[in-house]
Each structure stands twice: as C-alpha cells, then as structure tokens.
Amino acid sequence: MAKILVIGGSLGGLFAANILLREGHDVTxxxxxxxxxxxxxxxxxxxxxxxxxxxEAGIQVDNSLGVAVSKRVTLGIDGENLGEMQLPQILTSWSRLYHLLKENFPNERYLQGKNVKVVTQDSNSVQVSCEDGSTYQAELLIASDGIRSTVRSQVAPNIQPKYAGYIAWRGVCDESNLSNYTLETLFNYFGFCLPNGEQMLGYPVAGPGNDTRPGKRRYNFVWYRPASEEDELVKLLTDADGHYYPTGIPPLKVSWKHIAEMRTVARDILAPQYAEILEKTPSPFLQTIYDVCSEQIVFGRIALMGDAAFVGRPHVGMGVTKAGDEAMAIARHIATLGPTPEALEAYSKERLKLGQQVVARAQYLGRYMQAQGSKGSRDSNSLRRNADTVMAETAIDISTLLVAGKAVPESH
Ligand SMILES: Cc1cc2nc3c(=O)[nH]c(=O)nc-3n(C[C@H](O)[C@H](O)[C@H](O)COP(=O)(O)OP(=O)(O)OC[C@H]3O[C@@H](n4cnc5c(N)ncnc54)[C@H](O)[C@@H]3O)c2cc1C
Incomplete structure (x- = not known):
C-alpha cells in the first residue's frame, strides 16, 4: 500500500483517487x-x-448514466434538415459524473479548501504545502489540477495554455419550454448548424435530479464563435460592472449585454430551433477555447493527468474520457512497478503520445470549422459536404485511430 496524493477534486482527480483507493492505496x-x-x-x-x-472506480454504469440518441442531424438557416447520420451515443452531464465519483469516494479523504501552493520532491517522497499552511507528504503525487495547473507551473513552467482564437457559448435549456417544432426536428438528436466560420452543436441531457424522462430533460448546446484575443475576447470576459476575468469569466458574471447581443446574432445566422434554445436558456455561459500540449507529463514522483497534462478543444468530446483513461493507466503501472518513478515513467510512455494526438485531432477539427469562413463556399452542395464531414468526425470514439496513430488524416 502506497501513500498517494491527488491534487484536484474534479472528474480527473476523482477518477484517479477512486481507482487508486480501490487498488488498496492510502489516497488523499x-x-x-x-x-x-x-x-x-x-x-x-x-x-x-x-x-x-x-x-474501475467501482461504479456500475446502467441506462441512467445519460440520454441515448440514435442519430445526428444538421440544420440549415431556415431550420431545414441538411443531412443526417445514424450514430447511437449516450450523452451524460458533468454533474452526473461528478456526483457518481464524489459519492463513491470517502469524504474524510477528500480535503476541501486546500489550495496547493508549493510542491517539492526528493528521492523518496513528494512534499506539498497549501495556502492555509497545511503540509502533506506522499510517495507519489498525481496532479489533476486543471488547465492552469499549479503543479505544472512548478515542474514545467514553459507549458502554457494557447488561445485557439475562438470561444464557445454554452448552456442548457429545459425541454418543457421548447416549441413542438424544435422538439420534433432537433431535440432528440445530436444536432449541428454551420454558419460561416462558426459551429453550433447540441444534444439532449438529463434534467434536474438526473431525470431522463421525456418532458424533464434539457438540451445542451455549444456554439463556437471566433473572438480576437486583444479586443473581442477581453470584452466578452468583462462583466457588466467592468471587471475583467482573464482566465475565464464565472458563468453568472457574463454580461447581460453580451448575452443579448449573442441572442440577436443567433436569430440572424442560426437555424430557428437553435435561436429558440438560446432565447430560452436562462444563464448561457462562456468558455474560452485553449490548447494545452505537454511535452513531458512525468517529473520523478509527480505525474500530470487530465487537463493539467493535455487540453484538446471540446470538438473531440474526450476531456473526461481521456482523464479516465489516464487514471486507469497510472493505477495499472503502479500495480506492476510499485509506487515508484519507474511506474510513472511507464504511464508517460503509454500516454504522452496519445495525449498529444488528442490535442492534434482537436486542432484539426477546429481548423476545419474555422476554414469554412474563409475558404468554404455557401452553396448547398458544399454545405451538405461540410455537414457530412462534421457529423462523421465530431465527438466520435477515436480509440482505434489513436492506437493506430491516425488521429489526424494523413492529408493534414
Ligand atoms: C466545475 C467544473 C465544471 C465543468 N464542466 C464541464 C462540462 O460541462 N463539460 C466538459 O466537457 N468539461 C467540463 N469541465 C472540465 C472537465 O471536468 C475536465 O475536462 C475533465 O474533468 C478533466 O480535467 P481535470 O479533472 O483534470 O481538471 P478540471 O476539471 O479542470 O479540475 C481541476 C480541479 O483542480 C482544482 N484545483 C486547481 N488548482 C488547484 C490547486 N492549486 N490546489 C488544489 N486544487 C486545485 C480545481 O478547483 C478543480 O476542481 C468542468 C470542470 C469543472 C472544474
């Protein structure tokens, strides 16, 4: 049994902590x-x-994990169906996964209010100091402290998030508020809409209390829109009182003026089904899209995982699955090689290139989305071709492509 510290209590950290605890380790x-x-x-x-x-985390998955969809559709600006594709998938929510993983992990091992400030190591152990003055020691440290990882900033300060040139408007809208037209033509599908240089997508998720019954669900949307870094991005990350949040604006601080502007544009350039969803979403929020691509994820007794190691733009739909994969790999190598730097090196050997490929795949999907604005034609044949490609490539299972080293098509 090894003493292991996990930094970060979101989904990545919870995957690692649950799996390592089940392997018999003393996890904090x-x-x-x-x-x-x-x-x-x-x-x-x-x-x-x-x-x-x-x-592996000890959670049995059944149909209540999420909402099942059978196909994808792309809608044109008049709401017409530009194309569709059969692709069964289960769509869940961050909140559902968080509760499953959090409730499965002992509260006394999940320490809150622990802002890790300094991490050091010697040949036998890792030491951690938190802002509140508390200190911890362990044989290994697994850092899943997100895109702006404090641990990464100490062991590899050169690895920084890079702005992708666009943001995403996100949110969820109650099914019960939507018109029959939107319910019948969009709600039950993984849907897309492709205005010039932009991309809207969405899918149904469970409603409050993880309710997946018809009438109780919600529609989750992600609308990618270009925003220049110096000008538009700064504006969007500034709240209605003029306060600027450079690393991400809290959802409820997004300015009502920007929400109003966004809804106006939606009426002009999106299918009416999506415009209705945006109109009826109470608190749309903003996500700045970044890439993080680490060249090294293991530093002696310290391993980076989850968003601390790699952030692929959300087009791949893989952030959480990747974190789960990484947590399983870490646990597997510790089981074989013990709580040693060698075990973490074996994790790095298995996962470094895969993580880099996920980022490359996400950049490829993002480039394609952006290219529509500058190069793509808007004639209906070209729109259909775009729709077919986007539906076939976005948020699909790429595990076999990753293993084959073909996450990005050879022509790119
Ligand atoms: C509240 C929240 C909501 C999210 N919602 C979505 C979503 O709807 N869809 C989606 O695709 N992805 C979402 N994500 C991102 C998704 O969780 C990650 O892509 C995935 O879990 C893998 O990242 P991670 O767990 O490694 O990092 P993150 O999810 O970013 O979590 C990092 C955790 O580390 C903690 N932390 C940061 N610095 C320190 C420190 N110095 N000391 C201690 N703890 C620290 C943070 O508070 C956070 O809990 C969300 C993340 C969060 C935190």
Whole structure:
C-alpha cells in the first residue's frame, strides 16, 4: 500500500483517487474549492472507455448514466434538415459524473479548501504545502489540477495554455419550454448548424435530479464563435460592472449585454430551433477555447493527468474520457512497478503520445470549422459536404485511430 496524493477534486482527480483507493492505496485528495463544484457543468459525450474507467472506480454504469440518441442531424438557416447520420451515443452531464465519483469516494479523504501552493520532491517522497499552511507528504503525487495547473507551473513552467482564437457559448435549456417544432426536428438528436466560420452543436441531457424522462430533460448546446484575443475576447470576459476575468469569466458574471447581443446574432445566422434554445436558456455561459500540449507529463514522483497534462478543444468530446483513461493507466503501472518513478515513467510512455494526438485531432477539427469562413463556399452542395464531414468526425470514439496513430488524416 502506497501513500498517494491527488491534487484536484474534479472528474480527473476523482477518477484517479477512486481507482487508486480501490487498488488498496492510502489516497488523499486535495481540492482548493470549498463546497460542491456542481452548478457549472454541462453536457459530456460518453465513449466505451468512460464506462471502463467508471467500472474501475467501482461504479456500475446502467441506462441512467445519460440520454441515448440514435442519430445526428444538421440544420440549415431556415431550420431545414441538411443531412443526417445514424450514430447511437449516450450523452451524460458533468454533474452526473461528478456526483457518481464524489459519492463513491470517502469524504474524510477528500480535503476541501486546500489550495496547493508549493510542491517539492526528493528521492523518496513528494512534499506539498497549501495556502492555509497545511503540509502533506506522499510517495507519489498525481496532479489533476486543471488547465492552469499549479503543479505544472512548478515542474514545467514553459507549458502554457494557447488561445485557439475562438470561444464557445454554452448552456442548457429545459425541454418543457421548447416549441413542438424544435422538439420534433432537433431535440432528440445530436444536432449541428454551420454558419460561416462558426459551429453550433447540441444534444439532449438529463434534467434536474438526473431525470431522463421525456418532458424533464434539457438540451445542451455549444456554439463556437471566433473572438480576437486583444479586443473581442477581453470584452466578452468583462462583466457588466467592468471587471475583467482573464482566465475565464464565472458563468453568472457574463454580461447581460453580451448575452443579448449573442441572442440577436443567433436569430440572424442560426437555424430557428437553435435561436429558440438560446432565447430560452436562462444563464448561457462562456468558455474560452485553449490548447494545452505537454511535452513531458512525468517529473520523478509527480505525474500530470487530465487537463493539467493535455487540453484538446471540446470538438473531440474526450476531456473526461481521456482523464479516465489516464487514471486507469497510472493505477495499472503502479500495480506492476510499485509506487515508484519507474511506474510513472511507464504511464508517460503509454500516454504522452496519445495525449498529444488528442490535442492534434482537436486542432484539426477546429481548423476545419474555422476554414469554412474563409475558404468554404455557401452553396448547398458544399454545405451538405461540410455537414457530412462534421457529423462523421465530431465527438466520435477515436480509440482505434489513436492506437493506430491516425488521429489526424494523413492529408493534414
Ligand atoms: C466545475 C467544473 C465544471 C465543468 N464542466 C464541464 C462540462 O460541462 N463539460 C466538459 O466537457 N468539461 C467540463 N469541465 C472540465 C472537465 O471536468 C475536465 O475536462 C475533465 O474533468 C478533466 O480535467 P481535470 O479533472 O483534470 O481538471 P478540471 O476539471 O479542470 O479540475 C481541476 C480541479 O483542480 C482544482 N484545483 C486547481 N488548482 C488547484 C490547486 N492549486 N490546489 C488544489 N486544487 C486545485 C480545481 O478547483 C478543480 O476542481 C468542468 C470542470 C469543472 C472544474
């Protein structure tokens, strides 16, 4: 049994902590936030590997994990169906996964209000100091402290998030508020709409209390829109009182003026079904889209995982599944090689290139979306071709492509 510290109590950290605890290790998780992280999360696409990671964490997955869809559709600006594709998937929510993983992990091992400030190591152990003055020691440290990882900033300060040039408007809208037209033509599908240089997508997720009954569900949307870094992005990350949040604006601080502007544009350039959804979503929020691509994820007794290691833009729909995969790999190598730097090196050997490929795949999907604005034609044949490609490539299971090293088509 090894003493292991996990930094970060979101989904990545909870996957690692649950799996390592089940392997018999003495696991302590340090999370800087106090109280539940819930309330910000939206939809998550599931893949087979996510069910595997949940199962290794000791959580049995059944139909209540999410909402099943059978096909994808792309809508034109008049709401017409531009194309469709059969692709059964289960769509869940961040909140659902968070509760499953959090409730499965002992409270006394999940320490809140622990803002990790300094991490050091010697040949036998890792030491951690938190802002509140508390200190911890362990044989290994697993850092799943997110895109702006404090641990990464100490062991690899050169690895920084890079702005992708666009943001996403996100949110969830109650099914019960939508018109029959939107319910019949969009709600039950993984849907897309492709205005010039932009991309809207959405899918149904469970409603409050994880209710998946018809009438009680919600529609989750992600609308990618270009925003210049110096000008538009700064404006969007500034609240109605003029306060600027450079690393991400809290959902309820997004200015009502920007929400109003966004809804006006939606009426002009999106299918009316999506415009209705945006109109009826109470608190749309903003996500700045970044890439994080680490060249090294293991530093002696410290391993980076989850968003601390790699952030692929959400087009791949893989952030949570990737974190689950990484947690399983870490646990597997510790089981074979013990709580040693060698075990973490074996994890790095298995996962470094895969993580880099996920980021490359996400950049490829993002480039394609952006290219429509500058190069793509808007004639209906070209729109249909775009729709077919986007539906076939977005948020699909790419595990076999990753293993084959073909996450990005050779022509790119
Ligand atoms: C509240 C929340 C809501 C989310 N909602 C969605 C969603 O709807 N859809 C989606 O695709 N993805 C969402 N994500 C991102 C998704 O959770 C991640 O892509 C995935 O879990 C893998 O990242 P992670 O767990 O490693 O990092 P993250 O999810 O970013 O979590 C990092 C955790 O580390 C903690 N932390 C950061 N710094 C420190 C420190 N110095 N000391 C201690 N703790 C620290 C943070 O408070 C956070 O809990 C959300 C993340 C959060 C935190």
């Amino acid at each position: 998780l340090l999370e800087k936030a106090i109280g539940s992280l819930d309330g910000r999360g939206a939809g998550i696409v599931t893949h087979d590997a996510l069910a595997d990671a949940l199962s």
